[in-house]
Amino acid sequence: xxxxxxxxxxxxxxxxxxxxxxxxxxxxxxxxxxxxxGEPMRQVLLSPAGDTIHEDAFLLVNGRHxxxxxxxxxxxxxxxxxxxxxxxxxx
Amino acid sequence: MTTLKTDVYARxxxxxxxxxxxxxxxxxxxxxxxxxxxxxxxxxxxxxxxxVGRIAIIDRDVVAASNLxxxxxxxxxxxxxxxxxxxxxxxKAYHPDLQVEWFAEVLTMDRARALIPAFDLVVCAVDxxxxxxxxxxxxxxxxxxxxxxxxxxxSGYAVALEPGKTPCLDCLFGLSDTPxxxxxxxxxxxxxxxxxxxxxxxxxxxxxGLPNPLAGEILEYHGRTLTFDRIRVEQSAHCPICQxx
Numbered sequence: 001x002x003x004x005x006x007x008x009x010x011x012x013x014x015x016x017x018x019x020x021x022x023x024x025x026x027x028x029x030x031x032x033x034x035x036x037x038g039e040p041m042r043q044v045l046l047s048p049a050g051d052t053i054h055e056d057a058f059l060l061v062n063g064r065h066x067x068x069x070x071x072x073x074x075x076x077x078x079x080x081x082x083x084x085x086x087x088x089x090x091x
Numbered sequence: 092m093t094t095l096k097t098d099v100y101a102r103x104x105x106x107x108x109x110x111x112x113x114x115x116x117x118x119x120x121x122x123x124x125x126x127x128x129x130x131x132x133x134x135x136x137x138x139x140x141x142x143v144g145r146i147a148i149i150d151r152d153v154v155a156a157s158n159l160x161x162x163x164x165x166x167x168x169x170x171x172x173x174x175x176x177x178x179x180x181x182x183k184a185y186h187p188d189l190q191v192e193w194f195a196e197v198l199t200m201d202r203a204r205a206l207i208p209a210f211d212l213v214v215c216a217v218d219x220x221x222x223x224x225x226x227x228x229x230x231x232x233x234x235x236x237x238x239x240x241x242x243x244x245x246s247g248y249a250v251a252l253e254p255g256k257t258p259c260l261d262c263l264f265g266l267s268d269t270p271x272x273x274x275x276x277x278x279x280x281x282x283x284x285x286x287x288x289x290x291x292x293x294x295x296x297x298x299x300g301l302p303n304p305l306a307g308e309i310l311e312y313h314g315r316t317l318t319f320d321r322i323r324v325e326q327s328a329h330c331p332i333c334q335x336x
Contacts, residue, residue, distance in 0.1 A: 006311045006320060007246035016320075055271055058264060060324065067265035068327035083322050085311070087264065088243035090276030091130040091218040091283075 001078055003033065007086040009057075012040045022080060026059065027072040029082065045084070056087050096188070100142050113299050114142055120298045121145035123207060125198060125226060126216035127178040128152070129161040129278060130240050133287030134216050134294075136164070139182045141295050145190040146182065147210065150174045151197050161280035198222060203229040212297060214290055215239040218276060220266055227252070227260035231332050238293045240286040242278045245314030247286035251293040251305040258326040259333040263309060282314050 001022040005013050018036070023029050034042045047054050059066045060083040061074055076082070103109050109117075120143050124134055127150040138146055154162070154169040154177060164178045175193035182191050196202070207213055207229055215226050215237060223239060230237040231254045239260060240249040252259055260266060289310065297303060309322045326333060 004320075004322075006322070007243070007313060010313055011315065016318075055269075060322065063323045063325040065262065065265040065327060067267075068262070068329065085309075085322070086243065086246065087220070088241040088246050088248055089218065089220050089223070090242050090278050091126050091128050091216050091240070 123210040129283030130216035137291030147192040
């Protein structure tokens, strides 16, 4: 499967795409991303408590917002594309 | 069209996508611009410059010194003045034939429902998700096209939403009522200019009846690498905004 990074996640990871064997869920994927990219990724991806996505970040699985799927329990398959984005709300 | 007006728009009337007919369409068009800050500045200048006939501006803020790195509608002399009023005056000086209205107020749901029907298209150039959520809801209720953009630092995005044809902002960003941590948004004028100019381009394309180049997609801009990406977004099956029509 493919993970695509945008905005500050490009800065945090130094890359735009990351290929990996699909883990079973978004929760497992997040664990893998934090292991791969370390503390900077944890800080921008997860809330301080670590139990939700950071309020300034959002994930799309094949273009569908995680909220419209099954949250951390969303199942993943090999053909999935997960986009990791920052909320850029200033104007 | 008078000679002077023809001269002003000569470099775009000669474009095959515009011509005399397209220029007349722009002159008959009306756009509501919500927010006259970093994004609103290039949006407003570009729409007035293109010859959009009627523009309304909503912004409750006054000009602050910290605005001037990116909000090029204003000068040092405007600090403390009402943004919407100054913006309207500046656009009018730029294009005297422009019909411009301004409202120095907070946009509420009722006000949005009262104002938006009078315009062909809405531009969201605001600095918070709460107002985006409100504008998104009313535009989809009223089947009104909505252009939105946002910036942070060197990054930004733009979307062009058409009720009945594209997902809404709620599908894209999963907007929620959850209060967000207040923070000072950082950005440079160049980023605001890029995204604001893209928003204005989208407005002009849609007003002219040209295809929406971002139908169902988010355009993401990363200024540090000067790259643009598109992300296809699907309508959420249970979206409370665009699936409840």
